[in-house]
Amino acid sequence: xxxxxxxxxxxxxxxxxxxxxxxxxxxxxxxxxxxxxxxxxxxxxxxxxxxxxxxxxxxxxxxxxxxxxxxxxxxxxxxxxxxxxxxxxxxxxxxxxxxxxxxxxxxxxxxxxxxxxxxxxxxxxxxxxxxxxxxxxxxxxxxxxxxxxxxxxxxxxxxxxxxxxxxxxxxxxxxxxxxxxxxxxxxxxxxxxxxxxxxxxxxxxxxxxxxxxxxxxxxxxxxxxxxxxxxxxxxxxxxxxxxxxxxxxxxxxxxxxxxxxxxxxxxxxxxxxxxxxxxx
Amino acid sequence: xxxxxxxxxxxxxxxxxxxxxxxxxxxxxxxxxxxxxxxxxxxxxxxxxxxxxxxxxxxxxxxxxxxxxxxxxxxxxxxxxxxxxxxxxxxxxxxxxxxxxxxxxxxxxxxxxxxxxxxxxxxxxxxxxxxxxxxxxxxxxxxxxxxxxxxxxxxxxxxxxxxxxxxxxxxxxxxxxxxxxxxxxxxxxxxxxxxxxxxxxxxxxxxxxxxxxxxxxxxxxxxxxxxxxxxxxxxxxxxxxxxxxxxxxxxxxxxxxxxxxxxxxxxxxxxxxxxxxxxxxxxxxxxxxxxxxxxxxxxxxxxxxxxxxxxxxxxxx
Ligand SMILES: [Zn+2]
Numbered sequence: 001x002x003x004x005x006x007x008x009x010x011x012x013x014x015x016x017x018x019x020x021x022x023x024x025x026x027x028x029x030x031x032x033x034x035x036x037x038x039x040x041x042x043x044x045x046x047x048x049x050x051x052x053x054x055x056x057x058x059x060x061x062x063x064x065x066x067x068x069x070x071x072x073x074x075x076x077x078x079x080x081x082x083x084x085x086x087x088x089x090x091x092x093x094x095x096x097x098x099x100x101x102x103x104x105x106x107x108x109x110x111x112x113x114x115x116x117x118x119x120x121x122x123x124x125x126x127x128x129x130x131x132x133x134x135x136x137x138x139x140x141x142x143x144x145x146x147x148x149x150x151x152x153x154x155x156x157x158x159x160x161x162x163x164x165x166x167x168x169x170x171x172x173x174x175x176x177x178x179x180x181x182x183x184x185x186x187x188x189x190x191x192x193x194x195x196x197x198x199x200x201x202x203x204x205x206x207x208x209x210x211x212x213x214x215x216x217x218x219x220x221x222x223x224x225x226x227x228x229x230x231x232x233x234x235x236x237x238x239x240x241x242x243x244x245x246x247x248x249x250x251x252x253x254x255x256x257x258x259x260x261x262x263x264x265x266x267x268x269x270x271x272x273x274x275x276x277x278x279x280x
Numbered sequence: 281x282x283x284x285x286x287x288x289x290x291x292x293x294x295x296x297x298x299x300x301x302x303x304x305x306x307x308x309x310x311x312x313x314x315x316x317x318x319x320x321x322x323x324x325x326x327x328x329x330x331x332x333x334x335x336x337x338x339x340x341x342x343x344x345x346x347x348x349x350x351x352x353x354x355x356x357x358x359x360x361x362x363x364x365x366x367x368x369x370x371x372x373x374x375x376x377x378x379x380x381x382x383x384x385x386x387x388x389x390x391x392x393x394x395x396x397x398x399x400x401x402x403x404x405x406x407x408x409x410x411x412x413x414x415x416x417x418x419x420x421x422x423x424x425x426x427x428x429x430x431x432x433x434x435x436x437x438x439x440x441x442x443x444x445x446x447x448x449x450x451x452x453x454x455x456x457x458x459x460x461x462x463x464x465x466x467x468x469x470x471x472x473x474x475x476x477x478x479x480x481x482x483x484x485x486x487x488x489x490x491x492x493x494x495x496x497x498x499x500x501x502x503x504x505x506x507x508x509x510x511x512x513x514x515x516x517x518x519x520x521x522x523x524x525x526x527x528x529x530x531x532x533x534x535x536x537x538x539x540x541x542x543x544x545x546x547x548x549x550x551x552x553x554x555x556x557x558x559x560x561x562x563x564x565x566x567x568x569x570x571x572x573x574x575x576x577x578x579x580x581x582x583x584x585x586x587x588x589x590x591x592x593x594x595x596x597x
């Protein structure tokens with residue numbers, strides 16, 4: 001795969017950052033705990049060759065996987081995080097954001113337009129490494145913007161979610177992004193334009209309880225954690241351990257919450273075919 | 281109803297007990313205590329003023345959860361006539377944590393829907409502490425559509441710690457049920473008014489909150505997360521609730537300043553729990569005014585107004 005060669009360097013840094021396992025060559029799979037040669041995982045689209053666990057990947061890696069080469073045009077990257085509450089816990093929210101930006105991390109979501117097998121779509125890719133992909137005002141605004149763009153340009157929308165939920169540090173503003181993004185999707189729906197929602201590990205809280213569950217078609221990656229309340233919160237509430245596989249993609253499929261589970265290697269062709277079959 | 285007092289209400293509670301004692305003694309001994317009672321009542325008034333003007337955000341959170349505070353069914357009883365409760369989601373069950381139905385506000389039929397908490401232990405359990413399962417939100421959804429079909433305005437009452445975080449809730453799609461409500465509320469071709477009457481807790485509150493006007497009672501709160509949960513996540517310590525409640529900015533005043541709500545409705549002195557009837561009367565007056573305003577709008581204006589209201593919320597550079 002061409003993108004692998006091109007992205008090898010980026011991947012290596014990403015892998016180093018995301019894993020605590022033997023530096024460099026080996027990586028421990030969090031699902032099956034096996035130690036695997038990093039390069040083997042990379043060759044396998046960041047999927048564990050032993051157990052099929054889909055490692056979390058960056059927005060950049062994701063767009064490389066899904067889009068026609070060189071077709072992605074990022075939009076609204078100039079919208080920057082505000083601090084409406086002047087929030088401070090152990091650190092100032094402002095300082096947290098500054099540090100991330102200094103580390104060249106831009107936003108919890110990257111949005112733009114791109115082509116999937118020649119078809120133009122508007123897209124959003126969540127960046128879990130930016131404050132857990134949490135949804136604050138910037139995320140809500142960018143997503144609403146690209147949905148409105150899709151209506152304007154008569155295209156579909158594809159969103160890859162990976163989020164810890166609402167951005168607590170923005171208080172009520174973050175909660176209201178749930179309404180804002182769902183509202184924009186309502187307009188898209190009325191225009192008969194498709195929205196494909198892809199849930200990747202983990203998709204939780206306010207993101208799940210808004211646009212992510214409003215897809216015309218909802219796809220999940222294998223074994224992705226998908227929930228409203230996280231497992232720890234539930235365990236604290238009910239004071240018992242949760243059943244094996246609870247809130248995983250397979251569990252959601254069985255309970256009728258999603259349409260399908262798609263392996264990363266099939267993701268592009270699946271989305272491409274679905275968009276083409278839904279086209280008027 | 282036995283009266284429950286929060287910690288900061290204790291000094292008031294003491295004086296109120298004193299009045300009760302005096303009154304009891306006077307009936308036994310047949311002495312005139314009017315001046316004495318008047319004196320204490322003036323003192324209570326002053327003390328109440330002192331305490332309530334200096335309430336901390338966390339004390340306001342406690343007030344918003346006060347067990348003697350009027351709940352949705354109390355407001356329904358005291359504000360509307362001809363209430364017919366409508367039950368069930370037609371899919372799985374009737375969730376008592378959300379109630380709704382047809383009612384008359386003065387002479388006009390409206391659809392009312394609200395989170396419902398319980399006061400006694402058994403009712404708390406029945407209402408699941410006001411935390412709805414997906415069925416509750418699906419009942420609300422059904423009632424939104426009923427209102428739209430018959431062109432009746434919708435009034436919602438928000439008062440919940442949040443949607444229920446449990447196995448059954450997740451299993452039956454709590455996330456989707458909330459998401460679908462957020463979207464459907466935005467599309468309703470009738471006036472929608474949401475009133476935060478107590479605790480506006482997170483997505484479970486917002487699922488009743490996408491409206492043309494959002495009103496808040498003076499001592500209600502609205503937040504993305506409870507101060508307790510936020511404190512244990514950000515500080516790994518659930519005792520920082522005072523600081524966190526302040527940092528999260530959850531009061532009615534904050535919401536008005538942020539442009540999240542349109543109006544604050546005054547409560548009786550000492551809070552709505554001191555006088556349910558007065559609280560209902562104050563809310564009713566405001567509701568009628570706002571509903572009159574909305575009734576003047578066309579369907580397109582209603583929809584555009586609601587979309588713009590939420591579309592513009594955000595803080596970024
Ligand atoms: Zn594995």
